[in-house]
Amino acid sequence: MPEVHFYVRWPSGQEERCYSPSTVILDHLEEGASYELGEFARRTRTALELASERVMARYGYECSSALDQLRTIQQRILAMSADERVRPVTVLGFDRHEPRDARRPSDVRRLEKPPAWPVIVVGGGQAGLAMSYFLKEVGVAHVVLESDRVAHSWRSKRWDTFCLVTPNWQCTLPGHPYDGPDPEGFMVKGEIVDYVERYAKKYDLPVHEGVRVESLSPGGEGGFVLETTRGRLLAEQVVVATGAYHVPFIPPSAAGFPEGVQHLHSESYRNPQSLPDGAVLVVGTGQSGVQIAEDLHLAGRQVHLAVGSAPRCARRYRGRDVTAWLDDMGYYDIPYDQHPDRDQVRDKTNHYVTGRDGGHDIDLRAFARQGMRLYGTLRDSVAGVARFADDLEANLDDADDVYRRINRSIDQFIDKRGIDAPPGEVYEAPWRPAEPALELDVSAAGITSVVWSIGFRSDFSWVRCPVQDERGHVRHDRGVTEVPGLYFLGLPWLHSWGSGRFFGVGRDAEHLLEAILAQRTQQAEAREQRDLQSAMRS
């Protein structure tokens, strides 16, 4: 069945990509049409329920993704202010995909329900698959539950020209190192999805797609209860591998932009053509923000960029990719608690640089010379005027300082080891801001869309076990929580720099395997003890 993503703009101006497992949605919504909220709710309910029935007729179970989508729409409407409820919701467009059943044989894999699974892994991204690889290797029965499809985040939450920032040789999933022709290159989106999908197939990992875990709670005798869209499952141990980037952040100040300006988060941005004609304001200069700004700039769009405090690094220095030097210097092996910035490192924005077109530096000053308009951090937007902090110059200088500092540490390493390497170039700033631009009249500048690239929030509210602190951060020691048998994998800096990436997730999974096996031994001993006691009583 062909599936469809439909894009809507809510009364708040926020945009969202929604899902329908069938084209039936096209009979109920029209591209470009605006609907009063009640009407929109009625139309989407009819379409998504019909879509779910079609899945039921074909596969024998209702479509959890369609029903999840319906619930999300209903929740969005319920959460709206009185002011928002009188404004319409607009359907921006549709995106059809190849037939789902042609590429999802595992979707119909029977999900067995034994009394309790020894291990359930939640999430079918690289982290969940790496865990499954190790469990399979030692013969621990388990399933991997994936709410969408394997590699969902890579496939559905990245823009068209997305490519890795880390070089291919750093893709070291256990049992599945990068095997393509360009280890020094940077895989593009389709290649990344293929790399992850091939992993699941290569080892026939027991992944069940289309199964969302809605809650995870402590069960009896130390186990866990998982309420899923395919029914209740019990597990002795659970590994949560659902990534860290769950809730895209768009601030309330988005509402202060002029009516008609399209707002979208970096995870919904696809390409310049999908934005309305006109200039674009990109907010945020983490890895996503600068790469999206470059994508738009190269397509000839007038880009206005709100520059934040993210650091940057060179792509190549003294004849090699900077990551190769940092690897030799042991940077990627430093555990987070021994890192010089250990109190902040888990929350820090990554250094910006790109792997696009073989990889190069991202120099915002060079963009400015080519016509991109740079501002400081976006403070707010009032009556159609975006207002910025007076920190552009400081933010650019700070990013360059980090860039130079990393290069200097490479110089020191080369000197200390007596390595024969070509001389390095010293970066000289090619542009400096003149008068600080603190305000921007959005309409006068012809801005028709804003791409918010200011990050995400994690959401583990469905994990109803006492493992989160008051800020919602998971308390753990390299993924092992205080609740026996409950683990987290794939979080940024779970243990070291590579923990949230292709590079280090395998090492953490192997560490968790040891903890899982030790817990199994303890559980088996406790069971034996109980059996012995009841035998003695009878």
Ligand SMILES: Cc1cc2nc3c(=O)[nH]c(=O)nc-3n(C[C@H](O)[C@H](O)[C@H](O)COP(=O)(O)OP(=O)(O)OC[C@H]3O[C@@H](n4cnc5c(N)ncnc54)[C@H](O)[C@@H]3O)c2cc1C
């Ligand atoms: C913009 C961006 C660029 C990045 N670039 C790089 C890079 O260049 N190199 C690199 O190594 N890393 C990079 N990363 C970091 C990292 O590799 C990715 O975030 C990667 O997707 C993390 O893999 P994961 O398996 O931990 O999580 P994910 O890939 O997010 O997988 C989690 C899976 O869990 C599923 N799921 C979520 N909730 C549930 C639930 N309740 N029930 C069932 N399933 C659920 C999701 O559908 C998803 O498929 C980047 C990240 C981002 C955001």
